[in-house]
Amino acid sequence: MNRAITLLLSGALAVMAVGQEKPNIILVMTDDQGYGDLACHGNPILKTPELDKLHAESVRFTDFHVSPFCTPTRAALMTGNHPGVTGAYRTSSGRTMMHPDEKTIANLFADAGYVTGMVGKWHLGDNAPHRPQDRGFQSVLWHRCGGIGQASDYWGNDYFDDTYERATSDNKQGVFEKFEGCCTDVWFRESIRFVETYKDRPFFLYLALNAPHGPYHVPLKWAKPYQGNKQVPNPNFYGMIANIDHNMGILRRRLDELDLAENTILIFMTDNGTSAGGKFKGLDSEALVGYNAGMRGKKSSVYDGGHRVPFFIHWPKGGLSGGKDIGTIAAHIDVLPTLADLCDVPVSEGYDLDGVSLKPLLKGQPLERKHHVVQYHGGAHGKAMPPGPLAFSTVMTERWRLVNSDGQYLFDIEADPAQRNDVASEHPEVVERLRALYDPFWERVSPRLTPVRIDLGNPDQNPTVLCSQDWQMEKGNPPWNFGAIRKLPKVTGPWLVNVKRAGRYRITLRQWPEEADKPVVAVRAKVEIAGQERETSVEPGSKGVSFELDLPAGSTELVTYLFDKQGKAGGAYFTDVKLLTAQQEDAPQP
Incomplete structure (x- = not known):
């Protein structure tokens, strides 16, 4: 065998052997x-x-x-x-x-x-x-x-x-x-x-x-x-x-x-x-x-x-x-x-x-860990962010738990693992110490409790299929399960989106996911995005209502409406957004 090839194979096997030593x-x-x-x-x-x-x-x-x-x-x-x-x-x-x-x-x-x-x-x-x-x-x-x-x-x-x-x-x-x-x-x-x-x-x-x-x-x-x-x-x-x-x-x-x-x-x-x-x-x-x-x-x-x-x-x-x-x-x-x-x-x-x-x-x-913080940042019946520091949180050490739920309580977890006996009044200095440990956590977390957007026109996912579970709602949950979306839409909310590429987009409103193969139960449909509004009637038996719009790149909100015969509206539970034609970027100046 050619000596160069032999050396190459030997080197490859050596690299492979080293690689195999890494734990899975x-x-x-x-x-x-x-x-x-x-x-x-x-x-x-x-x-x-x-x-x-x-x-x-x-x-x-x-x-x-x-x-x-x-x-x-x-x-x-x-x-x-x-x-x-x-x-x-x-x-x-x-x-x-x-x-x-x-x-x-x-x-x-x-x-x-x-x-x-x-x-x-x-x-x-x-x-x-x-x-x-x-x-x-x-x-x-x-x-x-x-x-x-x-x-x-x-x-x-x-x-x-x-x-x-x-x-x-x-x-x-x-x-x-x-x-x-x-x-x-x-x-x-x-x-x-x-x-x-x-x-x-x-x-x-x-x-x-x-x-x-x-x-x-x-x-x-x-x-x-x-x-x-x-x-x-x-x-x-x-x-x-x-x-x-x-x-x-x-x-x-x-x-x-x-x-x-x-x-x-x-x-x-x-x-x-x-x-x-x-x-x-x-x-x-x-x-x-x-x-x-x-x-x-x-x-x-x-x-x-x-x-x-x-x-x-x-x-x-x-x-x-x-x-x-x-x-x-x-x-x-x-x-x-x-x-x-x-x-x-x-x-x-x-x-x-x-x-x-x-x-x-x-x-x-040894590894010294002085404390850890667990926080419940809102939920189905809460706000997007806690109403103030310490809300719905636990500041813990290996001995103590400062629990903030419907009130503020201190538990000695070593003596009381079931957290039955509030000892806050007996250890006010511990309460204050744990409260102070919370402050750096809140300073770290609170600036990041900000909206995250979904891409439209991303080449890794085109079309994008949006679902009502991602409507940005401050109170309560949007429709989020099969049972909820079987009902006629009664509420709506915005999707926070990022238009990756300016261009021509087709936005299709649906009451059901496309694979369900079911018609929209509505008489009119409306879409709002990037300062534009479009509205149209819904053909009987239609499984989706489409609009084509030119959208600029950047952050915006998408809101949809499906109207019943009484004029009451809720959002389209599913909305497909497809980039049809991307806008050509300006040619560089000579």
Whole structure:
């Protein structure tokens, strides 16, 4: 063989060998599963043998905190920043998308030579430039919106034999594919396929399950063991977790078969407190029925039950195995810097991290963390931003929780983990100290609680299909699920958009998504955008009403109206915007 070729091949093999030494990463996050929704955390009824086994073999953070609900946790996990900093701090109303300048963990690892994949639930924007394929993930299979069966999801999806979008960094437009089986089984099956495809390269896989989020649909065989038990608030919820547990076992066995288990960092966590693992009186009570690991609060609560979750990390080659608890406060904002540190991936400019690396704790070294802040930045019945500092927040240390909900309370979490006894009057100095710790957080977050826009005319997504769930509404939620959009539209709101390229656009108003193949029930339609208004009658049986307008580049608002025979109007739940002809840029002067 030619000596030059021999040297070239030897060099390539050496590079490959070095590359294979990099640990793989699989980050598994379930949806709405609380700390108490695991047998290894004391649940006396739920059976989770595979997750119990992972727990026994992992390093466990026992005081790990996320946000109280879906989108903000995902934003923090992706960026290492507080959710308010990212701009994605609610679950609808156009506030699920991150500011374009936020860089993600997928960007970081892709730049470091990893293959990056995402499977399942994203909930950080359905449109460019906010989709997972726009945010550093090179291989994506996902459902849109915050849950299967929500408004922008593929029409008719119901957890079984559904249609999901597949996209790559080379085809960001994406294509829809139909799959057989329960959604959880599909997500794991496709994750294993990703691992098999890229087993010879370092990979980062984000497996973000939509289960056990409602609606609580699962094959009967998983729910049946829990039916008829009065201590089980929702047998299907437990059944969904049992199904996840079964699939975790399949995934881990496949990693063993592929000789990948030793050098794969496997993380299991959840995105907020339980949604259906107990019956509660409001959001902030202890569980009246069911099991919540002795905590007060559920999903959407700023009490511990709303945001303290499991976090297991397993990496045998890196010494992270054998079973060990770490009680230091840790949080979702720490995941990006921790994984970067463990994998020797430098965090470059553009990552303005709020989180810290937990590597010292994992290696048995001290890490002083003085406090952490959890904030609920508005919701379905709240304002876009808190009415003032400390509203709907918890300032925590390893001993104390200063909770601001319907009042201000101080709890000694070491003596009172159920947060039953307010000791604020006994420790006024602690209250003041924790209040002062909140101020820098608010100064950091509040300037970024600003609108994030959707692109029109972006070459990575043309046409853009807008959904009513992203109307910017200050109070309440816009229509956001299949049930809401079955009703005649009665309200409307603006989409905040960014016209990427000046040109001729076609704007098509629909009451139903195009794949539903149903007519608009309206007599007139109207559109407002960039200072222009257009109105027309609706032909009987029409499935969409189109307008063509010349739009300048820049930020604007798009508002739609569908009028009934009585003249009452609501917005078009779905609106397609397609760039037909881009305006030619002025030629440079000679």
